[in-house]
Structures are given as structure tokens and as C-alpha cells.
Amino acid sequence: MAILFIYSETAHFGFVNYDDNLYVSQNQMVLSGVNRQSIVWASTAVVDSNWLPLTLISHMLDVSIYGSNIGGHHITNIMLHTLNVILLFVIVQLMTGNLIVSALTAALFAVHPVHVESVAWISERKDVLSTFFWMLALLSYLLYASKPRIVRHLCALCFFMLSLMSKPMAVTFPFVLLLFDFWPLKRFNFTHSTNEGKSAAWLIAEKIPFFIFSAILSFITYRIQIGSEEPFEAIPLVLRLKNALISYVKYIYMMVYPHGLSPLYPLQKAIPLSYVLLSVVLIAAVTIVSIKFVKKSPWLLVGWLFYLGTLFPVAGVVQIGLHSMADRYTYVPYIGLFLMLAMSLPKPKTRNQTSILISILLIVIIILSITSKKQVHYWKDDFTLFGRAAQVTKDNYVALYNIGTAYAIKGNFSLSKQYFNEAIRINPDYVHSYINLAYVLFNENRTADAIYFYSEAIKKNPLLYTALNGIGMAYMAEGKAVDAKRSFVMALNLNPYFSIARENLRDAETMRNKNEKH
The missing domain is CATH 1.25.40.10 (Tetratricopeptide repeat domain)
Incomplete structure (x- = not known):
């Protein structure tokens, strides 16, 4: 219901002249719908310096299904986002067995204002589609970990490949699997004193097919990007590193206080050293605390490394374009932070305490939903x-x-x-x-x-x-x-x-x- 409340009005929105022309509105191949020629074209096409054949085919399907009804493209995005929320709930429930943690993680993912860009923007079909296959790959892997079967391992690999073909950002998925092997799956055997668990070498070897496809996609993306109109080498490495460090902290701030969101955050040519040093201190502090409490609260380290790792491809070290950061980049990485938050909630001991906790969480979800509803409105034209971007930046x-x-x-x-x-x-x-x-x-x-x-x-x-x-x-x-x-x-x-x-x-x-x- 919250998703419909937030996003239903997008069904009446049109295209925006911000990549929508490249992916759909002025792309004659996509507008021709699903046919043999368009599918062959999508398999090799590079659009906006990206190779994402499944995303292009999904837009073609929308054209074939909805015709000239632009709202149909938005409806598909909403459906995919809804499926992602359901899958996330199931995944966290399988991992933790905690209903409140699962519900809160999925709810925050569903209604957070920073995720509006990924859902309300037609061009970000690649985000919600890639995450849909990413979730299916993770779910398949969890089932494989509980009862190893080669079919489940192959399903995880196939879904991962589909995720990569929707958006290259999924390349970090093998590292995510290793993190979850540590917690909550506890598949690592560090002592070798028991027969439970596997050695680190065995678990890494198990992921070799995933790493191979990540490496191939990373190479393809790199080759495409260096031939793009705005190659990342044009931006000094020092500036890229500075921007990456402060972006990690800015995204956390935006999660806690999603105010002044913009579809565009221009890259500043000069970043104060004090901002960089403060960011380094904050990142180091969270890392140290997470490591210190790893035995008592392993989810802190796993969630934190999940956030740092999944955000790395778009953090700015390999800077593409002239933006410093983007709301859409948080769609998957925020899961790590949401999980840290949900697992760290105090466990209620009485029915009254449970009611109070749920009431507080509901208020937070309602506030975020209302904020997201307002943010969605900015995407209407x-x-x-x-105008909003110019106002808040x-x-x-x-x-x-x-x-x-x-x-x-x-x-x-x-x-x-x-x-x-x-x-x-x-x-x-x-x-x-x-x-x-x-x-x-x-x-x-x-x-x-x-x-x-x-x-x-x-x-x-x-x-x-x-x-x-x-x-x-x-x-x-x-x-x-x-x-x-x-x-x-x-x-x-x-x-x-x-x-x-x-x-x-x-x-x-x-x-x-x-x-x-x-």
C-alpha cells in the first residue's frame, strides 16, 4: 500500500529529457517493440556508454504491451520495485529468522526518498531490473547454502548473469556472497577444529564462476567507458578519490536526513581537505567499531562492508560523467545500512515494549513515505x-x-x-x-x-x-x-x-x- 501511495501518480507522468530520449522516447529500435531485429540490436548496442541488453529488451516489451501509453513504463518500474521489496523481505527472513528485522529492512527499502529516483525515472529501469535478478540470485544462493545442490548454484549464477546484463553495477555480487557466508550463514571454518563450515579457499573457489563473469563485465564496461564522450581519465585521480570519500559519508547523511535531494549533483572542481579528512575519520571510526564488536554483533561489520563494497563501483574512484554522486546509486548499497540499523534495535521484553517499538517504527515509515511522495512529484516533467535541482544545489x-x-x-x-x-x-x-x-x-x-x-x-x-x-x-x-x-x-x-x-x-x-x- 505504501508503494502505491508513493508512486501511483507516476502512471500519469511522461518522459523527461534526461536519458529517457536515449533509452526509449527517441530510440527507434526500442520504439519498434520486441522483434527479431530489435533483439539482435540490443545484444550489442551501447547506449549512454552502457551495455545493458536486458534493460533495452524490457523497454521494448513495454512498447509492445503498452503501445504509446508512457504511463506503462512507470507501472513496470513500480511492479519491479514491489517485487524487489518482497524478495528482500523473504531473503532477510531466511537469513535472520526475525520478523521485525525483515519487515523493517524491507519497509525502509520500499519507502526511502533516496530510492525515488530509481523508481520514478523511466531510464532507471536498469536499476530496478538488475536488482530484481540480483535478489533472485541471492535467494538461490541462500537455498543452495542451506542444502547444496548444483541446480541451485547454477540458478544463482544464471540470475547473476541476468543482473549484470541489466546493469554493470552488480559486479560486486560475489563479494556479497562471501560476506553472507561469514554472517549469517556461518559457512566459514576459521579453526579447522570441527567438520562444520568450509575453508576460505574453498568458499572463494566456489565463487570463481561469479568472479569470472564480474571480471568480463568489468572489462567490457571499462572498454566502453574509455571510448565515451566523457572518459574518466579527464578528471584528476586525486579529485576522484576525494569525491569518493566524502560521497560515502554524504550518502549516510542522506539516509538519515533525506532533504534537498536532486537528480543532479555536479562534481566540484575543488573539495576542501577538511571535508576529506573528516570523511576518512568517520569511515575509519565505523570500521574500527564494527571490527571490535564482530563477535558480539557480526551484522555491523557485514552490513558496513556490504555498503562500502556495493557502492564502490559508482563511488567516484572510476568517475564517469560530471556528477559527484547520484541518489540511484544507493538502491542496493542502502540494504547494508538498513540491515545494520534493523539488527541493532533493542529487543523488546514485554508486549508493551513491542507495541511501543512498532509504533515508533510505523511513524518513521509514514514520515519517509510522505517525504517520498513529495519527491516523486518533482519527476512529473x-x-x-x-527547477528543483537548480533550487537545492x-x-x-x-x-x-x-x-x-x-x-x-x-x-x-x-x-x-x-x-x-x-x-x-x-x-x-x-x-x-x-x-x-x-x-x-x-x-x-x-x-x-x-x-x-x-x-x-x-x-x-x-x-x-x-x-x-x-x-x-x-x-x-x-x-x-x-x-x-x-x-x-x-x-x-x-x-x-x-x-x-x-x-x-x-x-x-x-x-x-x-x-x-x-
Whole structure:
């Protein structure tokens, strides 16, 4: 009921111009629905520097099922999130046998405001879908651990592979299995004095197939990302490390006090050393306390290492893009913190104490649900979403760029130019502002100005095939067919699937042939 209360209105929301165009609304293969050609394409396609064939196929299924009803995509996300909550409850119940712990962990996962982004955003289908298979893989492994059968082990491996094919963030799953082998499964035998449990070497060897697929997916992701428009090497390693350290602490703060959430948190070029040192102290303190109480309260160490480990791929050490952090990254990692919290609750000794504890927990869940409901509302359209981002963050040039884009789509070029220029002022290196500003100028017939801004974008990043296509169109408008053809060819060399550039190339060749005849 809480999930319906929070997310039901998303069924009336449309797409936002924030990756939804890449995954669904302007992706012709996805919009063609499920067919042989689209499935073959999804198996090798790279979208937004990611390989996630199952996620693309799930969007195709939505198109085949719901047609043009955008709300259907949101309904699927809600259904997957609901299934994830149920699976988490079952998993924690199997692990702990404690109904209150299971219910609280699942409830916090279901209603926490920081998870809104993963559910309310159509593009984050990859998050809820990958987690669905992740949960099934973990459930299969728990059944295998209770009664080892090769079929159960293979099921866990297959579900894990499906999770990886939905979102690469699942690569840490083998480490999670080792953590749960320690607690609550207690499969480790550290003393070898009894026949119970397995040696660490045996348990690691048992996970070798999982590690192999993690390594393969990590390599594929790395190769794709280094060829992306914003390779992580462009951001200094020291800055990435600093950002990663403070992000770990910020996410904990957001869990306790989910205020001022934003779809965009721009990466700051300068991070105060004092923030970094404070983060190191806090992380070290929790780690030391968890280790100290490992015998008495092993869930503290397991939950803490779960959080640190599952968040690591997106913590910022390998920084992709220009954001410092993102709400969606917490979807799985928060489970570790929720488990720590739920297991650490005082055990009531009387019926009255039980009633008081449940009442307090219900109040917390209600407050979080109301906060999440409000957060969901911000996802209804581009202006609301990015207006909120600009409001709760400082110098958010990405939010300003997206507001400018929304105005451009509406045909309000005057306002869109103001936002693009402000975004460029704040961050002159954010090339997408140049591209969209050039597009607006081109539509105002200011071709020379459009060529200038397209050229600036290309100078800053020669891999921008959209900018090459744009400048090619501007050259066409000026009758420069040879220059236009060269630009379109370069765009197609970078992205052979860029159908618009291919159509423009044919037009440029036709124009050049006409010019030669005259």
C-alpha cells in the first residue's frame, strides 16, 4: 500500500529529457517493440556508454504491451520495485529468522526518498531490473547454502548473469556472497577444529564462476567507458578519490536526513581537505567499531562492508560523467545500512515494549513515505525536475542546461539561450551547453553563430558525434556540401547507428552532385 501511495501518480507522468530520449522516447529500435531485429540490436548496442541488453529488451516489451501509453513504463518500474521489496523481505527472513528485522529492512527499502529516483525515472529501469535478478540470485544462493545442490548454484549464477546484463553495477555480487557466508550463514571454518563450515579457499573457489563473469563485465564496461564522450581519465585521480570519500559519508547523511535531494549533483572542481579528512575519520571510526564488536554483533561489520563494497563501483574512484554522486546509486548499497540499523534495535521484553517499538517504527515509515511522495512529484516533467535541482544545489550548470533544453523543445528560444549561456558561464567545459545553444541559433537562422558554438564543442571534445552532425547541418544551410559531408562521415565513424547523420549524409551528397553539375 505504501508503494502505491508513493508512486501511483507516476502512471500519469511522461518522459523527461534526461536519458529517457536515449533509452526509449527517441530510440527507434526500442520504439519498434520486441522483434527479431530489435533483439539482435540490443545484444550489442551501447547506449549512454552502457551495455545493458536486458534493460533495452524490457523497454521494448513495454512498447509492445503498452503501445504509446508512457504511463506503462512507470507501472513496470513500480511492479519491479514491489517485487524487489518482497524478495528482500523473504531473503532477510531466511537469513535472520526475525520478523521485525525483515519487515523493517524491507519497509525502509520500499519507502526511502533516496530510492525515488530509481523508481520514478523511466531510464532507471536498469536499476530496478538488475536488482530484481540480483535478489533472485541471492535467494538461490541462500537455498543452495542451506542444502547444496548444483541446480541451485547454477540458478544463482544464471540470475547473476541476468543482473549484470541489466546493469554493470552488480559486479560486486560475489563479494556479497562471501560476506553472507561469514554472517549469517556461518559457512566459514576459521579453526579447522570441527567438520562444520568450509575453508576460505574453498568458499572463494566456489565463487570463481561469479568472479569470472564480474571480471568480463568489468572489462567490457571499462572498454566502453574509455571510448565515451566523457572518459574518466579527464578528471584528476586525486579529485576522484576525494569525491569518493566524502560521497560515502554524504550518502549516510542522506539516509538519515533525506532533504534537498536532486537528480543532479555536479562534481566540484575543488573539495576542501577538511571535508576529506573528516570523511576518512568517520569511515575509519565505523570500521574500527564494527571490527571490535564482530563477535558480539557480526551484522555491523557485514552490513558496513556490504555498503562500502556495493557502492564502490559508482563511488567516484572510476568517475564517469560530471556528477559527484547520484541518489540511484544507493538502491542496493542502502540494504547494508538498513540491515545494520534493523539488527541493532533493542529487543523488546514485554508486549508493551513491542507495541511501543512498532509504533515508533510505523511513524518513521509514514514520515519517509510522505517525504517520498513529495519527491516523486518533482519527476512529473522537465521544468519541475530540473527547477528543483537548480533550487537545492549551487551552480548546477547541468540543471540549467536541461531547463534550457526544455524551453528549446517548447520553442521558447529566448529563454533557452539565457539558460545555456548561464550554464556556459558557470562551466565553460560543459560541451553539451554549446551544442544545444548552437542548435537554437541554427533554428533562428543565425548559421554563422551556430557553426562557431558547434566548433567550440568539437574543439573541447572531438568525440561528440551530435556536434559533428549539427555543424554539418549548418554547413548544408550555407551551401557548403563538401564540409557538410565530411562532418557527417566523421559523426558516423564515431556512431555508425546514428541514423539522422546517415540521412543527412545522403542529402549532402545530393547537394554536392547538384553543385558540381552547375
